[in-house]
Amino acid sequence: MQTLPKERRYETLSYLPPLSDAQIAKQIQYILNQGYIPAIEFNETxxxxxxxxxxxxxxxxxxxxxxxVLSEVQACRSQYPNFFIRVVGFDxxxxxxxxxxxxxKPSRY
Structure with a gap:
């Protein structure tokens, strides 16, 4: 069995390739189905x-x-293209x- 290459991992789902908008939508739908409140956050690092x-x-x-929610993610991406952006679910x-x-993720990563 081979181990994954050593590289920086970022939060939930970080071992998967970058999510497409359709995959992000499914995760957001899960947040909404559970009754959680979605929010969008950004940071330089x-x-x-x-x-x-x-x-x-x-x-x-x-x-x-x-x-x-996706339209707000797109707005945040266009405003902060060089920042990390995440979706969170609050209970x-x-x-x-x-x-x-x-x-x-910024293109430098």
Whole structure:
């Protein structure tokens, strides 16, 4: 059995190739189906010591479709093309972040 090459990994799903918009939409649909609140965050780095990411606008409390969230991801990508961008899902009952995954990496990575 061969091990994976040593390289930097980023959050959930990081062992997979970059996700297509259709695959991102499926993950966002899961967030919505679970009743979690989607939000988009961005940061210049994805270092493990970097705990605070900047929130893109407010969390999408009223999002009912994946297209609403994807359009905000696209807007964030166009505004910050050289930043890491991730989608997070918040649980309003537990008052915490349940999941997050990278949807955009700068071209230098």
């Amino acid at each position: 994805s270092e493990p010591t970097e705990y605070y990411w900047t929130l893109w606008k407010l969390p999408l409390f009223n999002a009912r479709s994946t297209q609403e 309003n009952i537990k008052q915490c972040q349940i999941l997050s995954f990278i949807v955009h």
